[in-house]
Amino acid sequence: MVRPVRDGAAWQGWRAQTVCAAEEFFAREDLDRTPWNAVFDFGSEVVGRLELSLAPDGFPWDAPLRVEAKFAESLYELRRACDATPDGGLSRAWLQDFVVVVDGPVTRVRFPRRAAFRYVRLRVWGMVRARWRLAGLFCVTETSAPPPPAAIRGGENALDAEIASVSVRTLLWCMQDVFEDGPKRDRRLWLGDLRLQALSAYSLWRGTAGFSAAAALVRRCLLLFASAARDEDGAVPGCLYPRDPDPPEAGNFLFDYQALFGDVLLDYLDATGDASTARDLFPAALRQTRLALAEIDPATGLFRDSGKHWLFLDWKDGLDKTCGEHGVVVYSALRTRELALRLGFHRETSDLPARMAKLRRAARAAWRDPANGYFVSGPDLQVSWASQIWAVLSGICPARQAPSLLRRTLTDRVIVGTGGPYLCNQMLLALMRFGMAREALSLVRSFWGGMVERGATTFWEVFDPQDPFRSPYGNPAMNSGCHAWSVPVWFPRKGRCLGRRR
């Protein structure tokens, strides 16, 4: 049992002060005075349904039991009023304050909705004269993940080990009916996040008994996306809600997520060898590539923003996305071509190699600054992480120049950096591609280690070490505290490396 106290030195300004051990609270017998309030700290993020165990004690049940609970991933979220969400932000309904009213005499009360939380504040109206104690407080946790390998051991030091442990916890809590983006927000499947989650999952369970279950969840998600493709053009959505037994409900068509469908499918084929599923879904993958290529201006051979699409790449404010999206298109098309070759669909993709070579050349000519080798984007010739990363991954930046470009990008304080973990993970993928393990380790320790040092027990959707209150939604309480795209696709681990290398 804790009490949140203001602390200017603590991340987001709040610190948990211990009031007493849970056992001590459970021994209290004055809980019949109504209502009572208490905040409990579960020690680390948990995902599941809260259950109260009641010990009746003499005078019998004489009224309904009303339990109001506010679940929060952070103390900041716990303290911030749920209704204080500004207009234009995300729906207040993501915030987790619920009520349970139980009529009958029971000894267990379980909340009907799954929650994601470390802290819970309870406000309980017990019976009026009935005497009872709170005998226990549980989270009946929920995940569809197979048990993780018994020995998750980190790299060289305690921080490495903690990063590994937090990564695994984050991944597990996001594996539910589908790979969820965040078990608090968003509780739905996003394609760009699935791509990263799948890589982490393959790596974590590869060679263990849990692998097939983890891979089956990826397969389910791929099939869901294909089944949710838009009627008019076959575009797969950026996110979806499963709606068994009906087809999923598609939403949020994101240009770069959609383009990467074939990449996720190739990763799946690489990891599982399941050519049957890959073959079934190949037409969908090729369709996304063709749709993406339609956004290339035939005159210039460059991506141009038609204004019809949601271009994502990253949450970074002011990011110019032209160069980055061009890189995504080229990278995705090349990956789809590789997938085609593996499955025997040579003919359908025979135009791609020459076309991609042309798109690479055009981009290099248009955006590479010969003075420093950086790729620029947009009218202001913006230099950003996103542009460099996708220039490297797509081969727009020649392979021999890539390591030095990435190295400079990592240390250059002047260029437009990362908006958070999603783009950091793209950087890790780029570093891994060129075997830059030292740089990858350093990034993991500084960025993900930074979250761990600030108390993260699962990795956050949004992390800017300089700004504890950064939120793309105008409200840090809306940020997801346990987020799919924030599991590093590469992290130090003894004996095995989580993530892929190519």
Add this chain to the structure above:
Amino acid sequence: MVRPVRDGAAWQGWRAQTVCAAEEFFAREDLDRTPWNAVFDFGSEVVGRLELSLAPDGFPWDAPLRVEAKFAESLYELRRACDATPDGGLSRAWLQDFVVVVDGPVTRVRFPRRAAFRYVRLRVWGMVRARWRLAGLFCVTETSAPPPPAAIRGGENALDAEIASVSVRTLLWCMQDVFEDGPKRDRRLWLGDLRLQALSAYSLWRGTAGFSAAAALVRRCLLLFASAARDEDGAVPGCLYPRDPDPPEAGNFLFDYQALFGDVLLDYLDATGDASTARDLFPAALRQTRLALAEIDPATGLFRDSGKHWLFLDWKDGLDKTCGEHGVVVYSALRTRELALRLGFHRETSDLPARMAKLRRAARAAWRDPANGYFVSGPDLQVSWASQIWAVLSGICPARQAPSLLRRTLTDRVIVGTGGPYLCNQMLLALMRFGMAREALSLVRSFWGGMVERGATTFWEVFDPQDPFRSPYGNPAMNSGCHAWSVPVWFPRKGRCLGRRR
């Protein structure tokens, strides 16, 4: 859709102003601006689960749907803050404000807890960009009652007809897993209320297809009470919570309720002819009589309050209960004796007739005021409805004097009157016993008709025409607006009389 407006002329100060027809509200398409508020009037009290029907309209589901609902039986209750219950009152958990959060894309949202209400205020956070309409709002009603006879026709005029209709509605909504006291509060079985409910139910369904189902519910309740008897002395509780498959949880041992167990059993035998159940439960009935008789002072032959029991009789403030409880003991013992004779348990009850004659004489000598024939109670020689009614029902007042005593009681404005419907029903039972149909009709029209004239669509637990805010619980919102003991056991009805006569 209505708006509550202040109105000094309205009962409890609030009147519902119509905003628009539900259909008009359902046609609105701007419900994606979050949150929205609306109050709906269901026209009369309903009991069940609220269901919202959603019509998605273009942009897909993009967040959970959060529906906060406050259900209320009256506008006063709707307007009063739920948390404003003063200490020492009943649990705030009886008040019906709930939250439902639905994650997936659905077109129907149903509240998990049954509610009793006429009005519901909804506060809904829809999706942020999704477009949808509220296509319907339902109460999926719940009752275990068989269908009432098709033609419920009242007596001589519209008021009689409305009283009959409100009576039937009240009875139906209180018939659930057990006969509930009130579907809002208390949602549990009370013995004194069961006694009145059973009489109404026998009368309503007698000779119809529904009779056996209604009688089976009474039987279930009698068995539950017997199974909940206290280990140490065999006393049946005043109320209980069913807890299938475990034995019920007993609570609130009320002296007069407990004493009347045999009376309820005899009514059941009279109505159903089910001697087998009556025989099974006779020992329990006799046990209650013996326990009640133990409260008679052997020296005086009069009931004396040992302070160990909750004496009820009525909620009337300042009521002296000595004479009334004495009447209950004598009445109950005589009813148990009658039950015994019907079942062949003569020997076990052979002491009762002579003993009751003695108790009647003692009471008459001690408490009958020879000057006016009233029965007095307590050190202040209080004259009350309760004392006169139970003196009549128990035969302490000789039968030939009873009609005039009852008639004077009904019109005497000086004596301590009734605290509400429960004691009014005892008065009806007394009037019926002496065939005083005219007086019964007049009482029904004035007291129950008074509720109807003030807008009742089910009969209220508490009704004092002089005090709209009267509450035994310090909070009128806690009063039950649909209450078992408030169904008149006698009401005017063409062709048949609801209630018993003896």
